[in-house]
Amino acid sequence: xxxxxxxxxxxxxxxxxxxxxxxxxxxxxxxxxxxxxxxxxxxxxxxxxxxxxxxxxxxxxxxxxxxxxxxxxxxxxxxxxxxxxxxxxxxxxxxxxxxxxxxxxxxxxxxxxxxxxxxxxxxxxxxxxxxxxxxxxxxxxxxxxxxxxxxxxxxxxxxxxxxxxxxxxxxxxxxxxxxxxxxxxxxxxxxxxxxxxxxxxxxxxxxxxxxxxxxxxxxxxxxxxxxxxxxxxxxxxxxxxxxxxxxxxxxxxxxxxxxxxxxxxxxxxxxxxxxxxxxxxxxxx
Numbered sequence: 001x002x003x004x005x006x007x008x009x010x011x012x013x014x015x016x017x018x019x020x021x022x023x024x025x026x027x028x029x030x031x032x033x034x035x036x037x038x039x040x041x042x043x044x045x046x047x048x049x050x051x052x053x054x055x056x057x058x059x060x061x062x063x064x065x066x067x068x069x070x071x072x073x074x075x076x077x078x079x080x081x082x083x084x085x086x087x088x089x090x091x092x093x094x095x096x097x098x099x100x101x102x103x104x105x106x107x108x109x110x111x112x113x114x115x116x117x118x119x120x121x122x123x124x125x126x127x128x129x130x131x132x133x134x135x136x137x138x139x140x141x142x143x144x145x146x147x148x149x150x151x152x153x154x155x156x157x158x159x160x161x162x163x164x165x166x167x168x169x170x171x172x173x174x175x176x177x178x179x180x181x182x183x184x185x186x187x188x189x190x191x192x193x194x195x196x197x198x199x200x201x202x203x204x205x206x207x208x209x210x211x212x213x214x215x216x217x218x219x220x221x222x223x224x225x226x227x228x229x230x231x232x233x234x235x236x237x238x239x240x241x242x243x244x245x246x247x248x249x250x251x252x253x254x255x256x257x258x259x260x261x262x263x264x265x266x267x268x269x270x271x272x273x274x275x276x277x278x279x280x281x282x283x284x285x
Contacts, residue, residue, distance in 0.1 A: 001214050020077055030254050032254075033146060048140075119151075125170060168226065169225075172232045244268065
């Protein structure tokens with residue numbers, strides 16, 4: 001991947017992060033996890049997936065399922081940048097006049113499936129991947145999961161089924177930001193070693209830096225067809241990536257910032273001084 005391509009992807013990711021920051025005011029959003037997966041979603045729509053506003057009804061297009069549905073601001077922002085929805089529609093976030101909400105809604109062009117109850121979309125993606133296989137189509141099916149939702153038994157049951165049907169057209173992308181809500185995953189229910197667990201389910205496994213576009217590109221372009229194995233990419237990410245004032249903070253997962261704070265965060269995103277944040281943090285147990 002050449003330098004110009006990487007710069008273009010970084011610029012686009014910055015625009016998506018701007019959208020996410022703006023959606024963290026006037027009711028708030030799950031900003032931390034949205035920022036952690038922004039680079040991954042931008043790459044998928046820019047370089048990998050055969051999905052566009054013009055082919056949404058094409059049965060041979062690719063599919064993206066966002067299982068960690070609370071990260072939908074990253075998806076909304078990407079869809080806006082790629083012309084699926086108008087950019088100014090993002091201003092309707094949480095408005096009763098629109099469906100731009102805290103979780104994906106299929107009435108929004110480009111959203112494949114509702115998600116909010118964590119751990120369930122791998123099963124939906126498997127159904128689509130099986131259908132594509134039965135029709136002898138070449139669609140690629142990507143499902144993005146959070147590391148926290150891997151505590152759901154349905155995730156591991158889905159792996160068993162995907163392995164049984166040799167769904168090598170399925171790609172499971174794990175956003176490994178090491179947090180579940182406001183606690184570290186390894187302090188709650190440890191997940192490591194993820195590579196060994198995935199390999200035990202007969203998956204092709206690759207672990208990468210989820211903010212390095214060269215590594216992301218190498219992982220996706222290196223996927224081979226006809227292996228009979230599920231493809232798993234574990235992307236190590238930083239929750240709150242791009243905003244040093246909230247990066248990897250347990251208490252800044254859901255944020256409802258003031259407009260003054262979001263303006264300061266936009267400046268921080270572009271290299272200005274760290275924002276002074278006084279809005280209330282959210283802790284649950």
